[in-house]
Amino acid sequence: MVASLLLLGLGCQKQSKPQPVVVHVFRDLHSPYAYELDHRILEYQANNPRLASGAPIVINTFDDMDYETALHSRFDKDLKVEVVILNAATDAAGNPQLAANLAHATDICSAVKACPTNVPAFVPSSTTGSSAEAGEKFISALAAHK
DSSP states (O other), X not given: OHHHHXXXXXXXXXXXXXXXEEEXXXXXXXXXXXXXXXHHHHHHHHTOOBOTTSOBEEEXXXXXXXXXXXXXXXHHHHOOOSEEEOSSGGGGTTOHHHHHHXXXXXXXXXXXXXXXXXXXXXOOTTOOHHHHHXXXXXXXXXXXXX
């Protein structure tokens, strides 16, 4: 009887909630489509996105550095973000870290109404694990037609 009560007590312990995975997004806050992208981010968050593990995904836009200044920085060393959204593919021309990732970028132009021909978004190759999974899930949602 004591053993069964002990086992029952162990089974009733509250399981810990999975910790949120924060996806830091680098983008131009003053781009022609920034307003529309803001709405898409809010819609994404309102749907309570989660990883397969159950961990919630939280989107946080990186705003510590001006877009043009950041484009000329060393992304893997100066900026730690899980998703990069460029105004155009040509923005990566002077940055080897960004240019190397364009091969696996997704065009999210369908996410915004006032966009140029191609709005590349990608998870930098330096991002791994649950952060990369969350970033890819976010980009997939942006690329989906509304």
